[in-house]
Amino acid sequence: MFDRRLIENFDWGFIVLILLIGSMGLAILYSALTAGQDAGVVHILFKKQMIWMGAGFTVMMIILLIDFRDLDRLNLFIYALCIGLLISVILFGQIGGGSRRWLVLGFVRIQPSEMMKIALIISLSSVYSTSVSQTGLNFRKLIKPVILCTIPFVLIVNQPDLGTGLLLLLIAGSITLFVKVERRVFFTLSGICFAAVPLVWLALKNYQKLRILTFLNPDRDPLGAGYHIIQSKIAIGSGMLTGKGFLKGTQSALSFLPEQHTDFIASVLAEEWGLVGCSILLILYFFLLLWGLNIAYNCRNMFGSILAFGVTTMIFWQIFINIGMVMGLMPVVGVPLPLVSYGGSSVITNMVGFGILLNISMRKFSSK
Amino acid sequence: MAEFNKNPDREWIKQRLIGASVCVLFVFAVLFFRLIYLQIIKGKEYRVLSEKNAVRLKSIKASRGLVFDRNKRLMVDNRPSFNLKIVREDAGDVKKTVKKVAELTQVPFQELMDSIARAGKGAFYKSVTLKNDISREQLAIVEAHKFDLPGVHVDIEPTRHYVYIKTATHILGYIGQINSKELQSGKYPNVKSGDLIGRYGIEKSFEKYLQGKRGGRQIEVDANGRTIKILRTIEPVAGFDLNLTLDLDLQKTAQKLLENKNGAVVAIDPDNGDVLLMASSPSFDQNDFIGGISSKKWKILMSDPGKPMINKVIQAEYPPASTYKIITSFAALEEQHIDVNTTSYCPGFFKYGNRAYRCWNKRGHGELSVIDALAQSCDVFYYQAGIKTGVDALAQYARGSGLGKKTGIMLENEKKGLIPTSAWKKKRYNESWQGGETLSVAIGQSYNLVTPLQMAVLIAAVGNGGTLYKPRIVKTIEDSHGKIVKKIEPEITGGLPASEETLNIVRNGLLKVVQGPRGTARRIRLKNIEIAGKTGTAQVFSIKKGETIKTEDLKYSLRDHAWFVCYAPAQNPVIAISVMIEHGEHGSSTAAPIAEALIEQYIQDPLTKEKLKE
Numbered sequence: 008m009f010d011r012r013l014i015e016n017f018d019w020g021f022i023v024l025i026l027l028i029g030s031m032g033l034a035i036l037y038s039a040l041t042a043g044q045d046a047g048v049v050h051i052l053f054k055k056q057m058i059w060m061g062a063g064f065t066v067m068m069i070i071l072l073i074d075f076r077d078l079d080r081l082n083l084f085i086y087a088l089c090i091g092l093l094i095s096v097i098l099f100g101q102i103g104g105g106s107r108r109w110l111v112l113g114f115v116r117i118q119p120s121e122m123m124k125i126a127l128i129i130s131l132s133s134v135y136s137t138s139v140s141q142t143g144l145n146f147r148k149l150i151k152p153v154i155l156c157t158i159p160f161v162l163i164v165n166q167p168d169l170g171t172g173l174l175l176l177l178i179a180g181s182i183t184l185f186v187k188v189e190r191r192v193f194f195t196l197s198g199i200c201f202a203a204v205p206l207v208w209l210a211l212k213n214y215q216k217l218r219i220l221t222f223l224n225p226d227r228d229p230l231g232a233g234y235h236i237i238q239s240k241i242a243i244g245s246g247m248l249t250g251k252g253f254l255k256g257t258q259s260a261l262s263f264l265p266e267q268h269t270d271f272i273a274s275v276l277a278e279e280w281g282l283v284g285c286s287i288l289l290i291l292y293f294f295l296l297l298w299g300l301n302i303a304y305n306c307r308n309m310f311g312s313i314l315a316f317g318v319t320t321m322i323f324w325q326i327f328i329n330i331g332m333v334m335g336l337m338p339v340v341g342v343p344l345p346l347v348s349y350g351g352s353s354v355i356t357n358m359v360g361f362g363i364l365l366n367i368s369m370r371k372f373s374s375k
Numbered sequence: 376m377a378e379f380n381k382n383p384d385r386e387w388i389k390q391r392l393i394g395a396s397v398c399v400l401f402v403f404a405v406l407f408f409r410l411i412y413l414q415i416i417k418g419k420e421y422r423v424l425s426e427k428n429a430v431r432l433k434s435i436k437a438s439r440g441l442v443f444d445r446n447k448r449l450m451v452d453n454r455p456s457f458n459l460k461i462v463r464e465d466a467g468d469v470k471k472t473v474k475k476v477a478e479l480t481q482v483p484f485q486e487l488m489d490s491i492a493r494a495g496k497g498a499f500y501k502s503v504t505l506k507n508d509i510s511r512e513q514l515a516i517v518e519a520h521k522f523d524l525p526g527v528h529v530d531i532e533p534t535r536h537y538v539y540i541k542t543a544t545h546i547l548g549y550i551g552q553i554n555s556k557e558l559q560s561g562k563y564p565n566v567k568s569g570d571l572i573g574r575y576g577i578e579k580s581f582e583k584y585l586q587g588k589r590g591g592r593q594i595e596v597d598a599n600g601r602t603i604k605i606l607r608t609i610e611p612v613a614g615f616d617l618n619l620t621l622d623l624d625l626q627k628t629a630q631k632l633l634e635n636k637n638g639a640v641v642a643i644d645p646d647n648g649d650v651l652l653m654a655s656s657p658s659f660d661q662n663d664f665i666g667g668i669s670s671k672k673w674k675i676l677m678s679d680p681g682k683p684m685i686n687k688v689i690q691a692e693y694p695p696a697s698t699y700k701i702i703t704s705f706a707a708l709e710e711q712h713i714d715v716n717t718t719s720y721c722p723g724f725f726k727y728g729n730r731a732y733r734c735w736n737k738r739g740h741g742e743l744s745v746i747d748a749l750a751q752s753c754d755v756f757y758y759q760a761g762i763k764t765g766v767d768a769l770a771q772y773a774r775g776s777g778l779g780k781k782t783g784i785m786l787e788n789e790k791k792g793l794i795p796t797s798a799w800k801k802k803r804y805n806e807s808w809q810g811g812e813t814l815s816v817a818i819g820q821s822y823n824l825v826t827p828l829q830m831a832v833l834i835a836a837v838g839n840g841g842t843l844y845k846p847r848i849v850k851t852i853e854d855s856h857g858k859i860v861k862k863i864e865p866e867i868t869g870g871l872p873a874s875e876e877t878l879n880i881v882r883n884g885l886l887k888v889v890q891g892p893r894g895t896a897r898r899i900r901l902k903n904i905e906i907a908g909k910t911g912t913a914q915v916f917s918i919k920k921g922e923t924i925k926t927e928d929l930k931y932s933l934r935d936h937a938w939f940v941c942y943a944p945a946q947n948p949v950i951a952i953s954v955m956i957e958h959g960e961h962g963s964s965t966a967a968p969i970a971e972a973l974i975e976q977y978i979q980d981p982l983t984k985e986k987l988k989e
Contacts, residue, residue, distance in 0.1 A: 141384070141387050185391055185395060186391075187391065234432055234593065240413060240421065241421045241424050241425050242421075242425065243410070243413045243414060243421070244413040244414055244417050244418050244420065244421025244422070244424075244425075245418070245421040245422040245424070245425035245426075246414055246418075247414050247415070247418035247419070247422055248414065248415065248418070277410070277413075277414065278425075281414060282410055282411065282414045282415060285410050285414075286407065286410070289403060289406060289407060289410075292403075293399070293400075293403050296399050297396060297399070300392050300395055300396055300399075303388075303392060304388065304389060304392050312388060316392070316395070323399060323402075327402050327406070330406055331406065334406070334409045334410070334413060336405070336406075336409060
């Protein structure tokens with residue numbers, strides 16, 4: 008099963024990139040944890056994250072064993088499995104923080120909405136790989152993808168987890184634009200989107216409306232999200248060029264920041280490591296994304312190309328939304344920063360994504 | 376697929392990917408320039424802000440909703456309380472400052488430190504409570520030494536005030552500080568550590584209405600934590616007010632009558648299930664709980680054998696005793712084992728198997744029918760009726776009358792009592808049902824257990840012609856401007872399993888309990904109003920087979936409980952009452968006079984008079 012060519016083609020550069028970002032992430036996480044928690048808790052959480060990273064790495068290696076083209080054949084099965092999990096969340100899910108997102112299997116908690124991202128990317132790549140054409144997709148060819156997106160979107164938004172739901176749409180939308188749609192389709196869909204805004208607005212929960220209004224005008228919620236954004240901006244800004252030094256952040260040490268080891272972790276980096284540290288992380292991320300796009304280019308199989316693009320897109324949106332949010336460019340939504348934020352589901356999902364990219368990269372010369 | 380691998384397609388995909396890369400580059404450029412703007416251009420400014428930690432968030436507590444009785448008399452109010460707080464970040468040497476506070480206010484140093492410790496590590500810049508509700512003297516001394524106490528400040532915040540001490544305690548309940556477990560449960564999304572939440576009674580069950588919405592302030596402070604500038608303010612929204620169905624006067628009278636007794640009284644409006652009074656004795660002072668009850672006071676409350684923390688109206692279960700004869704009458708009449716004319720002879724005992732079961736009246740009641748048997752509470756008549764009906768049919772009628780299940784009143788921890796069946800005994804004890812036990816069940820002893828509230832709902836239904844209501848305690852919920860937010864309508868939960876004819880027979884019997892010449896409660900007769908009711912004497916001490924013990928010989932704690940359930944006026948009742956006096960011995964002598972006094976007062980009420988005219 009494993010022929011020599013696969014090892015010769017192994018993408019060492021990509022692995023190095025992941026390891027670099029991962030270790031930088033752990034260092035930032037350690038600082039963020041130390042600032043906000045008691046020593047015992049820090050130890051437990053940090054160890055947990057290491058275990059997740061290790062598990063994620065193992066999962067990534069396991070994914071290398073499967074030929075990515077098998078994912079094409081299995082796409083509907085994977086998709087149905089994830090939908091099944093999403094439905095069981097509704098039936099048996101565990102409630103946390105006001106929504107039902109987790110399934111408890113023995114001693115692990117899984118978040119099926121995370122896996123759904125990968126499943127949807129695989130399914131869309133499979134559909135588009137046969138329908139793609141240089142002139143772009145017409146309406147008829149979009150029916151199936153739209154259905155594929157709508158089902159999980161509705162299930163996830165009802166959890167309720169609007170953030171992940173919208174992320175799903177962003178990823179799907181990016182892939183669709185990548186494979187190109189006909190001009191009239193593009194304009195019609197854009198028109199529909201604009202027309203739908205007021206409808207969506209009505210469907211939103213009050214706290215969700217509040218968040219968007221707060222983003223547009225932080226003064227609206229000076230005690231909640233608005234305050235967090237202000238504190239986050241103070242933390243980032245106060246880092247200046249070189250930062251206050253590792254473990255020396257004052258904003259984070261005083262727990263001014265909410266969720267500083269998950270969603271707001273980038274502000275800890277910015278405060279302690281300054282513009283220099285942030286630029287290093289941004290550059291590493293930038294290389295990671297370009298590397299992903301390059302894998303898409305080098306693959307001789309349409310499914311593989313679209314799949315590689317899809318996974319890269321998933322990473323891209325998370326980075327953009329998270330960093331954009333802590334800098335006050337995006338509304339406050341709970342999207343973790345890949346390889347840096349604390350959290351098992353996010354680590355595993357991203358590692359699965361990297362596994363798929365490596366897999367495609369290894370088998371780029373196989374066309375069938 | 377093959378088509379795709381041709382060169383033009385690869386060229387095309389390259390174009391698309393270059394497009395994507397340009398997008399990524401653009402986005403990263405935006406992020407980078409934003410970083411430069413924040414960290415380089417505005418960096419100095421933010422550095423200064425972060426060093427001062429100058430922007431603070433201060434929350435403003437919302438005042439809890441008020442509680443009124445049915446005549447809009449204020450029962451639960453808010454009063455200002457002076458709460459001593461500290462911001463550790465500004466206090467310099469925290470221990471030294473707290474020591475000074477302890478000396479000035481005479482509060483033990485350790486108590487203050489414990490209070491700080493509860494706030495946890497991660498909140499140095501937040502206000503932490505040192506001591507809630509300090510006295511005016513303490514306030515004066517702290518204010519005078521303000522400049523020696525960096526980081527210490529006093530907030531004036533609303534606190535609960537229960538206007539009438541020890542009145543309606545078990546309904547109103549009390550509030551207390553939220554604990555970390557409750558905070559994590561996610562049930563209280565708007566509550567923060569240190570906040571007060573309802574812990575008992577309607578304070579708890581109507582928490583989400585009473586709570587209100589906290590406001591807050593962004594303030595800029597100086598190096599000592601003193602406010603320089605208020606940046607933004609969000610005003611708090613007061614909680615909703617509750618209008619209860621209770622009548623404050625009646626409630627007070629009931630409590631006075633219960634003084635020095637252990638027991639429960641509840642009165643219901645038979646027309647809609649409104650709870651007019653609900654008293655449980657002994658009681659406790661809710662005001663003790665507001666600032667956190669002291670462990671000494673708590674210990675005293677918990678070790679009191681009278682169990683003051685229990686709302687006996689809904690949480691204590693007693694054998695229904697002779698009041699259960701109402702149920703036995705329903706069952707025997709409806710199942711046609713007896714009719715209005717069926718008589719039994721009572722010689723003072725009833726032989727069943729090889730044992731004689733006593734009637735409470737040793738001399739015997741002689742020949743009597745169901746109406747007189749109810750009036751005189753003849754046990755022998757009901758032994759016979761019970762044995763004909765059987766335990767399972769009795770249970771069916773008891774359940775149909777609302778016993779053995781919760782009434783659904785909006786208070787926590789209501790007990791549902793117990794109505795035994797043969798299947799239940801098999802399951803519980805793995806023993807089959809004995810005929811002799813049916814005799815005990817028929818007169819409300821044996822395994823039967825009911826709450827005073829269940830009996831009130833039942834007797835109210837007998838009075839109103841058979842409709843069981845869910846007891847209602849809150850009528851309307853209003854916002855602070857008096858706009859009604861929610862109206863709680865009376866709710867019918869079922870009907871008594873008795874025909875009009877059966878009901879009339881029972882009502883006649885109940886009337887004769889008070890108004891008949893030999894009725895067990897004939898001593899409580901009122902001049903201008905007819906009362907219908909039923910007495911009961913519940914055995915606490917289970918007497919061994921074949922044994923009888925005189926109550927006078929028993930210790931207080933083994934004496935019988937006294938029941939009285941009634942409604943008045945008998946023809947068209949406006950009030951139904953259930954009285955239970957623990958170890959009161961006889962329903963007629965201790966329980967019934969309480970009901971009598973309440974009825975007498977209630978019919979003088981202008982609202983009742985109006986209703987009676989109709």
